[in-house]
Amino acid sequence: MSSAVVPDHPWLLPGSLVPAARVRRTPRDWLVDSLAFLFSVAWVLLAYGDSLQPKPEFAVNLGPAWLNHLDLAVGLLASAALWLRRRWPVGLAVAAAPLALFSVTSGIALLIILFTVVVHRRLTVALALVGWHLVTTPLYLAVRPDPVLPFWAAVAWTLLFIGGTVAWALFVRARRQLVLSLRDRAERAEAEQQLRLDQARQLERTRIAREMHDVLAHRISLLSLHAGALEFRPDAPPAEVARAAGVIRASAHAALQDLREVIGVLRAEPAAGATPERPQPTLGDVPALVAESRAAGVRVGVVDEVADPAAVPAAVGRSAYRIVQEGLTNARKHAPGALVTVRLAGGPGDGLAVEIRNPWPVGEAGSPIPGTGTGLVGVAERVTLAGGRLDHGRDADGDFRLVAWLPWAPA
Known part of the structure; x- marks a missing residue:
């Protein structure tokens, strides 16, 4: 019972x-x-x-x-x-x-x-x-x-006992309903909090996957570039072949390391609101990115007109790095051998402008590097989320031009 x-x-x-x-x-x-x-x-x-x-x-x-x-x-x-x-x-x-x-x-x-x-x-x-x-x-x-007691007095006393019992019962009833309501609210709040945590984890993992796409696209395009050079110059001097093989090996190791680190983050349960652990580049890493492309044989010119590079916010610098990375990757894919110009300009309050320009390809040299075609889509989404603007396409001079503006709040 x-x-x-x-x-x-x-x-x-x-x-x-x-x-x-x-x-x-x-x-x-x-x-x-x-x-x-x-x-x-x-x-x-x-x-x-x-x-x-x-x-x-x-x-x-x-x-x-x-x-x-x-x-x-x-x-x-x-x-x-x-x-x-x-x-x-x-x-x-x-x-x-x-x-x-x-x-x-x-x-x-x-x-x-x-x-x-x-x-x-x-x-x-x-x-x-x-x-x-x-x-x-x-x-x-x-x-x-x-x-x-008289009849009506006895009736009044009896009704008083019944009324007191009912009043006490209604009080207990209301208290129980309140407790049930509070418990239900607590359970709903806990469920909603868990849902927010799950959504935060999913968003975090999506952001990490987007970062990984940019990194691997850059690394693998370098691998394809050097492998294509070896394929079309089998009679190259041994020193040059060894140098290209070393670059291929270093790029492959770097790509595997980045992939291993990001997969480790995805397998773990990241805390809500945490930022991706790797990779986390900044604007100060752009010179190393350019040097890596130059070592792969890409002709890159850099115009740096940033007023105070050290004051660039981390999020703005990371977005600028990814835009430059995607621009160099696209140039290697679609305009191999062309001169790529990277221009950075801006300051606090004026915003940060990032421009990547290369001549429009007139032919293909070697096998084209495969891609998903979503790189510029990801860049556009990144710039939009940062509150900036993005423009890309062929300009009046016939060059392909990728221009982004990112907000940079004054100190």
């Missing part, structure tokens, strides 16, 4: 207790039920004892002797039935309803049953039971008249 939570029963208040054979009473339930039973039995014995020796000034049970003996049996039965109130409160209330017409000894048991129904069942059911007790009060006093 125990209880569980079932929210969708037509008679139940959400979160109310209903039968569940596999759930046992908690120690608190045992304590409350035991006290209710003992309190009811104590009232039964007290009321029956007064009926044996009636005293007009204190009598609570006046009437035929057989009625008092019957009342004793009924009161004990109603007290024992309190152990079923958690399982069948409405059924118990309906079965005990006739006792409200004549029984004195079951008064406490009836109040406890009424309290249980008001707390755990919907108000329509509870109000029906309360209405029955209000209607039967005058009938009860007609059968069991009070020897001390």
Whole structure:
């Protein structure tokens, strides 16, 4: 005989207790039920004892002797039935309803049953039971008249007891609803927080994957460039072949290292709001990027007109680095052998301008380097998220031009 939570029963208040054979009473339930039973039995014995020796000034049970003996049996039965109130409160209330017409000894048991129904069942059911007790009060006093109080005073006292019980039950009901509401809000907040954490992790991993695309595209384009040179010059001097092979090996090792580090980050569970651990280049890494391309045989010219390179915010510098990296990669793919010009300019408050220019390719030298065609799309998304502007395409001079402007707030 125990209880569980079932929210969708037509008679139940959400979160109310209903039968569940596999759930046992908690120690608190045992304590409350035991006290209710003992309190009811104590009232039964007290009321029956007064009926044996009636005293007009204190009598609570006046009437035929057989009625008092019957009342004793009924009161004990109603007290024992309190152990079923958690399982069948409405059924118990309906079965005990006739006792409200004549029984004195079951008064406490009836109040406890009424309290249980008001707390755990919907108000329509509870109000029906309360209405029955209000209607039967005058009938009860007609059968069991009070020897001390006038009829209407006795009615008032009885209604006061019923009203106090109902008020207490409504208070407990409201408190339970509040606790359930707070618990539901806490669970929803926890679920929403977990969802935000999952979304943050997914966004972080997407950003890392985007960073990895830029890095690998750059590294692999260098590998393809040197491999193509070896393919078209098999008779090159051994020193030049060894130098190209060394660059290929170094680029392959660097690409594998970057890939290993990023995959390690993706396999781990990054904290919400954390930035990618690797790679994290800045504007100060652009010269090394240009030197790497020059070592691969790409002709690159750099015009640096940045007012204060050390003051460039990390996020702006990282975006500028990725734009230059993508521009050099595209030049190696689509205009091999062409002169690439990189121009950086700007300052605090004016923003940072990044321009990569190369002649429009007039033919193909060697095998084209494959690509996904999403590099410029990623750059455009990066610039947009940074609050900047991006323009690319063929200009009036016939050159391919990639221009980006990134906001640089004043210090």
